[in-house]
Amino acid sequence: AQSVSQHNHHVILSEAASLELGCNYSYGGTVNLFWYVQYPGQHLQLLLKYFSGDPLVKGIKGFEAEFIKSKFSFNLRKPSVQWSDTAEYFCAVTLPYSSASKIIFGSGTRLSIRP
Amino acid sequence: DVKVTQSSRYLVKRTGEKVFLECVQDMDHENMFWYRQDPGLGLRLIYFSYDVKMKEKGDIPEGYSVSREKKERFSLILESASTNQTSMYLCASVGDRGTSYEQYFGPGTRLTVT
Numbered sequence: 502a503q504s505v506s507q508h509n510h511h512v513i514l515s516e517a518a519s520l521e522l523g524c525n526y527s528y529g530g531t532v533n534l535f536w537y538v539q540y541p542g543q544h545l546q547l548l549l550k551y552f553s554g555d556p557l558v559k560g561i562k563g564f565e566a567e568f569i570k571s572k573f574s575f576n577l578r579k580p581s582v583q584w585s586d587t588a589e590y591f592c593a594v595t596l597p598y599s600s601a602s603k604i605i606f607g608s609g610t611r612l613s614i615r616p
Numbered sequence: 617d618v619k620v621t622q623s624s625r626y627l628v629k630r631t632g633e634k635v636f637l638e639c640v641q642d643m644d645h646e647n648m649f650w651y652r653q654d655p656g657l658g659l660r661l662i663y664f665s666y667d668v669k670m671k672e673k674g675d676i677p678e679g680y681s682v683s684r685e686k687k688e689r690f691s692l693i694l695e696s697a698s699t700n701q702t703s704m705y706l707c708a709s710v711g712d713r714g715t716s717y718e719q720y721f722g723p724g725t726r727l728t729v730t
Contacts, residue, residue, distance in 0.1 A: 510656065535718070545659075545706065545721040591658060603674075604719055606651075608658035 503528045505594050507607035514582055515615045522577040522610050524566075524592030534575040535593040535604070536566055545591070551575065562586070584614045619643070620722040622707055628728045635694040637725050639707030647710045648690035649719065650674075650682065652703040659706065665690055697729045 506525045514520060526532060536548040549560025556568040566577045575592060592607040623638035641648065647666050651659040651674075661674030665684040679701060683691040690709075694701055704726050708719040 507658075544723050545708075547718050550718060603661070603664060604649075606659040608656060 503594070503596060503605055505592055505605050505607040507590075507592055507610050509610045510608070511611045511613070513613045513615065516584055517581050520577070520579040520582045520586070520612070522590055522592075522612070524575045524577065524607060526573050526575070526592075526594045526605075528573075528594065528596060530596075533595040534566075534568060535595075536560065536564070536575075536577050537591045537593060537606075538588050539591070540588045548577070548590070582612075582614050584616045586612060587614045588612055620707055620709055620720050622705075622722040622725050624725050625723060626726050626728075628730065629694075629697050630730055631698060633694075633697050633729075635697050635727065635729075637692040637694075637705055637707075637727070639690045639692070639709075639722055640688050641690075641707075641709040641720070642688065643709065643711070643720070644687065645709040645711050645720075646687070648684065649708040649710075650680075650690065650692045651706045651708065652676070653706055653724070654703050662692065694727075697727075699729050701727065702729045703727060 504527045508523050534551040537545045538548045539545045549558050551558045551568045559565050564579050568575050590610045593604045595604050620641045629635050649664040650662040653659050660676050662680050663674050663682040665671045668687050671682050681693045704724050706724050707722040710719045
């Protein structure tokens with residue numbers, strides 16, 4: 502079965518540290534890739550997405566992600582984190598096979614930033 | 617802006633009660649989804665609907681049913697609530713296949729079953 506793996510369940514960083522959150526998926530065909538973020542007490546919202554073209558995708562708030570097809574990966578990065586980046590981050594994949602746009606989510610990574 | 621609203625932010629119900637969770641979207645989206653979110657498990661798809669009166673089971677449909685009588689409204693029903701259904705429930709909608717597939721989420725309903 503198709504799946505999305507986020508191996509880091511909880512990451513703790515100090516402000517200004519660099520961030521990389523891993524995401525791997527298990528599907529050999531064409532995929533659309535997403536990172537969503539959920540700030541404490543808020544809705545899930547889209548951080549960035551990849552459909553085609555340049556594999557390095559820029560998102561909101563200084564985040565970026567790189568699609569590496571050979572590694573089935575879509576890791577999220579940020580060069581210098583802020584306390585306000587404390588949130589839960591979800592990687593997601595859509596598979597273009599069903600009549601609905603079904604998204605498969607990873608289990609999430611909780612990011613805690615020490616001020 | 618797409619708006620997805622859910623009828624309640626917090627709900628407390630007793631074991632065995634019938635529970636209705638309502639979700640409404642205002643962007644004429646065809647596809648709507650119900651997820652539950654539990655710590656360490658991410659979002660798990662319960663049911664989705666790609667058209668009025670159409671529904672498909674997701675990964676964890678047991679103990680749940682859904683209703684889509686109107687395009688903008690997608691209801692999740694717990695026929696007989698149990699304590700293991702205590703969770704955060706998220707509704708989402710997304711447009712047609714020709715669009716970006718971005719899912720827009722509601723604020724969530726935190727359901728506690730006692």
